[in-house]
Amino acid sequence: xxxxxxxxxxxxxxxxxxxxxxxxxxxxxxxxxxxxxxxxxxxxxxxxxxxxxxxxxxxxxxxxxxxxxxxxxxxxxxxxxxxxxxxxxxxxxxxxxxxxxx
Amino acid sequence: xxxxxxxxxxxxxxxxxxxxxxxxxxxxxxxxxxxxxxxxxxxxxxxxxxxxxxxxxxxxxxxxxxxxxxxxxxxxxxxxxxxxxxxxxxxxxxxxxxxxxxxxxxxxxxxxxxxxxxxxxxxxxxxxxxxxxxxxxxxxxxxxxxxxxxxxxxxxxxxxxxxxxxxxxxxxxxxxxxxxxxxxxxxxxxxxxxxxxxxxxxxxxxxxxxxxxxxxxxxxxxxxxxxxxxxxxxxxxxxxxxxxxxxxxxxxxxxxxxxxxxxxxxxxxxxxxxxxxxxxxxxxxxxxxxxxxxxxxxxxxxxxxxxxxxxxxxxxxxxxxxxxxxxxxxxxxxxxxxxxxxxxxxxxxxxxxxxxxxxxxxxxxxxxxxxxxxxxxxxxxxxxxxxxxxxxxxxxxxxxxxxxxxxxxxxxxxxxxxxxxxxxxxxxxxxxxxxxxxxxxxxxxxxxxxxxxxxxxxxxxxxxxxxxxxxxxxxxxxxxxxxxxxxxxxxxxxxxxxxxxxxxxxxxxxxxxxxxxxxxxxxxxxxxxxxxxxxxxxxxxxxxxxxxxxxxxxxxxxxxxxxxxxxxxxxxxxxxxxxxxxxxx
Numbered sequence: 001x002x003x004x005x006x007x008x009x010x011x012x013x014x015x016x017x018x019x020x021x022x023x024x025x026x027x028x029x030x031x032x033x034x035x036x037x038x039x040x041x042x043x044x045x046x047x048x049x050x051x052x053x054x055x056x057x058x059x060x061x062x063x064x065x066x067x068x069x070x071x072x073x074x075x076x077x078x079x080x081x082x083x084x085x086x087x088x089x090x091x092x093x094x095x096x097x098x099x100x101x102x
Numbered sequence: 103x104x105x106x107x108x109x110x111x112x113x114x115x116x117x118x119x120x121x122x123x124x125x126x127x128x129x130x131x132x133x134x135x136x137x138x139x140x141x142x143x144x145x146x147x148x149x150x151x152x153x154x155x156x157x158x159x160x161x162x163x164x165x166x167x168x169x170x171x172x173x174x175x176x177x178x179x180x181x182x183x184x185x186x187x188x189x190x191x192x193x194x195x196x197x198x199x200x201x202x203x204x205x206x207x208x209x210x211x212x213x214x215x216x217x218x219x220x221x222x223x224x225x226x227x228x229x230x231x232x233x234x235x236x237x238x239x240x241x242x243x244x245x246x247x248x249x250x251x252x253x254x255x256x257x258x259x260x261x262x263x264x265x266x267x268x269x270x271x272x273x274x275x276x277x278x279x280x281x282x283x284x285x286x287x288x289x290x291x292x293x294x295x296x297x298x299x300x301x302x303x304x305x306x307x308x309x310x311x312x313x314x315x316x317x318x319x320x321x322x323x324x325x326x327x328x329x330x331x332x333x334x335x336x337x338x339x340x341x342x343x344x345x346x347x348x349x350x351x352x353x354x355x356x357x358x359x360x361x362x363x364x365x366x367x368x369x370x371x372x373x374x375x376x377x378x379x380x381x382x383x384x385x386x387x388x389x390x391x392x393x394x395x396x397x398x399x400x401x402x403x404x405x406x407x408x409x410x411x412x413x414x415x416x417x418x419x420x421x422x423x424x425x426x427x428x429x430x431x432x433x434x435x436x437x438x439x440x441x442x443x444x445x446x447x448x449x450x451x452x453x454x455x456x457x458x459x460x461x462x463x464x465x466x467x468x469x470x471x472x473x474x475x476x477x478x479x480x481x482x483x484x485x486x487x488x489x490x491x492x493x494x495x496x497x498x499x500x501x502x503x504x505x506x507x508x509x510x511x512x513x514x515x516x517x518x519x520x521x522x523x524x525x526x527x528x529x530x531x532x533x534x535x536x537x538x539x540x541x542x543x544x545x546x547x548x549x550x551x552x553x554x555x556x557x558x559x560x561x562x563x564x565x566x567x568x569x570x571x572x573x574x575x576x577x578x579x580x581x582x583x584x585x586x587x588x589x590x591x592x593x594x595x596x597x598x599x600x601x602x603x604x605x606x607x608x609x610x611x612x613x614x615x616x617x618x619x620x621x622x623x624x625x626x627x628x629x630x631x632x633x634x635x636x637x638x639x640x641x642x643x644x645x646x647x648x649x650x651x652x653x654x655x656x657x658x659x660x661x662x663x664x665x666x667x668x669x670x671x672x673x674x675x676x677x678x679x680x681x682x683x684x685x686x687x
Binding site for chain 2: 019021022023050051052053054056057060063064080081082084085088089090094
């Protein structure tokens with residue numbers, strides 16, 4: 001898994017690539033820890049192939065963190081396979097998630 | 103990653119000891135009993151007991167068949183929580199078999215006639231008569247014993263049931279020694295100690311009657327609702343049918359062989375045959391338990407279509423049992439005179455005659471073992487018919503005619519009759535193997551000995567992994583790759599991989615220290631994906647798992663439940679078996 005973060009003004013975008021599974025998810029958590037200034041957090045999942053429940057947990061943790069701070073949170077460019085996981089677990093309704101455009 | 107044999111081998115060892123102990127306890131009584139009679143009363147008395155045993159077998163048929171059949175039926179009914187019906191089956195079979203016992207006891211007055219018929223009026227007649235008289239008189243006790251032996255185990259008290267078997271055998275042997283040695287009762291004493299053994303040991307059953315786990319209650323079966331009891335009685339009887347057939351075959355064989363041997367070969371022949379029959383019991387004692395593990399583990403593994411597991415189990419069972427048999431064979435082949443001496447046959451001519459015969463007889467044992475294996479294996483893998491063919495040939499249908507033909511041929515050719523009879527035993531085991539082979543070839547042309555599909559009809563991914571996060575990390579990737587290779591929709595493959603990861607991580611995190619190996623199996627069927635995990639962690643039923651999760655909490659098992667179509671769990675063989683099902687599209 002590769003993670004890259006770009007910050008523009010008060011918006012931080014984290015690009016996650018590859019597999020977000022039990023082994024790699026903690027890395028996303030650490031990355032989110034690192035962006036303490038941003039008012040808006042965007043997770044770009046365009047190149048994310050796979051997400052497990054531990055990955056979901058990190059996504060939700062990031063959401064809670066932003067909410068506590070009064071900021072905004074969204075997940076964008078979610079591919080259909082990863083979207084299935086959000087949909088079946090009901091998180092597509094609870095979080096702001098935008099599927100990738102086809 | 104590859105599939106390995108670790109979990110299966112572990113279970114084999116865990117089930118091996120209890121299985122061997124059970125078989126040993128049952129056979130030990132018989133063998134030592136015969137040895138005591140042979141040593142204290144002599145070879146003729148030993149032959150007489152063997153001849154009289156046929157009546158004992160016949161007398162046991164109602165109790166045995168109703169006990170086995172009834173307890174199986176009661177087990178199923180209790181499983182369905184139909185306690186009233188279970189009580190009726192129990193009460194009805196108990197009453198009927200005790201009534202049968204009373205009828206047999208009344209028939210004891212006919213023992214002179216029976217003894218005469220069994221021995222053809224030869225010198226064994228008096229000993230046979232004494233033995234069957236007491237045996238028949240004790241029939242009600244034995245009938246009751248056979249009922250409890252079976253029901254107590256099913257009714258949540260397996261340890262009491264085995265204690266009863268062991269205690270009654272110990273009492274039987276102790277009394278055997280005392281009565282045979284210090285009284286002049288002779289063969290009647292041998293029968294008496296058996297009856298007393300089973301009778302006195304019933305004190306052990308008090309623990310069952312007082313047990314809070316006991317479910318069964320006796321209800322008088324001939325009052326109102328007697329008709330309903332009749333239906334339940336038939337249920338017990340039909341469940342006991344295979345047992346009935348086996349016992350009928352066994353009794354027919356004994357009756358036929360005993361009659362033929364006593365009349366054609368004589369008392370010495372009967373003594374030698376008795377030793378051989380007990381050698382078979384000894385083999386059963388040592389090897390039967392190993393093969394018995396197929397009955398306890400094989401069915402479950404077969405039910406899961408784990409053909410790798412079945413093959414591995416069979417391989418180990420055959421290696422262990424033939425290794426044990428090899429040792430027995432060497433002892434029997436090198437020291438036959440000591441073996442026959444254990445049964446009191448020490449006198450010169452008879453001893454050397456018995457030794458020579460025993461050497462021929464032991465040649466049948468490797469084939470015997472294979473047939474025994476086939477019976478158990480085919481029964482556990484839903485090939486009941488083939489199993490039945492092997493049993494019936496082995497216990498009766500092959501041996502009886504062959505014994506007559508071989509003995510008559512030897513008589514015509516002026517050869518030794520006893521050795522010819524022994525050769526008939528070897529031939530009958532081989533004939534059984536050949537007929538089973540022909541049947542298999544005719545019915546299932548291309549399949550091998552185990553009748554398992556050589557090539558999987560469905561695509562199967564089958565591996566074993568160490569319970570370690572780094573090792574199982576590869577599994578979801580391999581699953582996606584495997585699904586892709588078999589044209590499964592990418593979205594479904596991905597969800598399955600997610601579910602697999604959750605389950606595996608869960609086992610590793612919460613399975614406890616004992617969890618070290620996981621068997622992983624994915625089967626792509628026509629319209630479903632079947633994913634099965636087997637692990638040796640602490641018992642955990644994911645279908646019975648619920649947490650009050652808050653809106654934003656995520657629990658792995660709940661994720662699995664929400665993305666799959668069905669989840670099943672069983673704790674079998676002391677292993678967790680979890681199966682996840684998902685529609686293919």
